[in-house]
Amino acid sequence: MTLPGLIVRNALRNRRRVMLTVSSMALSLLLLTLLEVLLKGLTDPEGSVAGAERVAVRHSVSLANMLPAKYQARLERLPGVSRCTKLLWFGGIYQDPKNFFPQFACDADALFEVLTEARIDEAQRRQFLEERTACVAGARTAARFGWRLGERIRLLGAMWPANLELTLRGIYSGTFDDAMLFFHHEYLDEMLGDLGFTGLFWVRADSAARVPELIERIDIEFRNSDAETKTETEQAFALGFVSMLGNLKLLIRSISTVIVFTLVLVTAGTMSMAVRERTREVAILKALGFRTWRVFALILGESVGLALAGGLIGCLGAWGLLRAVDLYRLSGGLFVSFELTPGILAGGLLVAGLLGVGGCLIPAYGACRSGVVAGLTRPD
């Protein structure tokens, strides 16, 4: 019998134990993988290629402070600016406060020239332009509420004293979340009595290479004005939100560490049980002339094999779960992208493998050192 064959036979002799160990490992690895995916989704927002030439201009005090709408003309005159749209977070309620999705007032004519990665039917885009109360929504949000073109959407103003009656004229896709709803800034202005201000500007630069100098140029342009600006790339802007969530990273990391540590204990426990049962067998193997390293390999192989099996099941489980469950909808549109990347998958399996190695070291050491006579004569 070959060494691998012996390992498999050994591992399977106590099926219940194998099953319990593997399930325990699988559950923990499932959890570990999910946490890692969560962490990545929250702290590493995806910057699309098109997003690289886009910058967000906001008030330097905070996002909640408004910028004068007249800044737009000055922005458009700056060299390096290709197109620019106002954006105002409406934060309205659609039917129920739980139905959260981002809603923005924007410049309808400039929107799709700034949001270049969005794909929309040209006829729909034109219809959106022509009608003051029209809106466009991302495919994901439209699907979430079952909207069709022509749908009447009523948004109650929670942040602004205005209720909007919108008509869906277009559905776009191709952006990183396809969740936002856009409507005409003019419509909101009309409802509120000409605001004269907006939340932020979305500016598209001529080229991604010129973005750093453009950022500087914009902030210099408005320095010492009533409303100084803070310009950031889209990615930095998104990371700003992540940083506001607090020390989530530490929390998730410490939980992951605890899980791994628990798993070391579990594997070590299982393997020492398995080895203890076989003290006499190990002695017999040695008496037959098995070298110490072979005995060691036997135990190591079993431990790593079990751990990897558990890890594989756990990772596959996480993958299946993420595919089956719509986290986006479950979290009310809060969590956008959760993807099990090959990196996370490999990391999970690596952890499982290391656990297998780490868990068997002590029992294997004991088995290798035990004397043949002592092992053979042990009563139990």
Add this chain to the structure above:
Amino acid sequence: MAVPLKYNWRSLWVRWRSTAATVLSMGLVVGVFVMVLALAHGLTATYLETGDARNLIVFRKGSLAESSSQITLEEVRRTRYLDGIERDAQGEPRASAEMIILITLPRQSGGKAHVQVRGVGPQGLGLRPQMRLTQGRMFRPGMRECVVSENLARRFADCQLEARFRSGKTTWHVVGLFEADQTAYDSEIWVDVDEAREAFNRAFYSSLLVRTTGAVAAEGVVERIEVDPLMRLRAVPEPEYFREQTKTAQPIRVLGLGLAVLMSLGAAFAAMNTLYASVAARAREIGTLRVLGFRPATIYWSFMLESLMVAALGGVVGCLLALPLHGIATGTFNWATFAEVAFEFRITPGLLAGGLGFALLMGAVGGALPARRAARKPLLAALRAE
């Protein structure tokens, strides 16, 4: 007759290594369970304990939070003198028109976050008895001075006593630090309201806080504000307003429970493994017990108790591991106000009992099957086992 507990206790000692591993792994699971719930609990408590039942917060209908509300000077004037609002010794109504501004400040640990700045009127301090200056003095209007909560001073750069921070074009001087009994105000910076309106260029107020003379008077004030056709305002008792914001803690709670369930299943499997092994190793002992006259049901409960004992030990270890977290300050983002809220991990006796109960549940799940196996072992086979 029951099998003496001493038997189980000694058995655990004989296999002290695997017992310790099981206790520790259960302890870690319980520790995580208690930790995450302590986080959610601390956050919830922050809001639940904010507010005085006699106080009403008045803000725009349709707004979900003060920070997104706007009320006009006219509306403030109309509301202040309503019947049922307490007057002070000078005959002034006890009401404070306030303004909330969010500003971005750098954290000490790097990164930035939104912080809530509250502009308060002269009466604002008196309406909040939980608020107490701990260092320095109160701000003087017109001097670009502010007072900062101790929590924020610890977490944000340039917010310590006598420090200065810049926001927009204004530089604010921190002249005092305060504490507010672990309420939501502990996540705020306070300045004079009219100075704030000028510095941040706002025509409106955000909200109005009024002290009513009693519960009946409060109902009257709420009613009158509600029906006034000239104002689109809503008045809510202060505690109720903050209770709404406990929703912020919901995702943390869900995360905590989800984690706990998955982790505990894993740990219960591991415990089951250990106990099965221990049952197998003690086959002859079990046979002997049967011969001595112990009934299978008794043996079942004996093993179950053994599992529960291990679990209880694990629960205690877990609680002890989590306990040092009590009182540690942390912060997160409140979606309703869009600002950082600072709070502390809070471990209560109830939470510890919950952790212990959770451990016992794990022990019961992990012990049931092995104990059944022990009880059902055929007598002769058990005695003959090597």
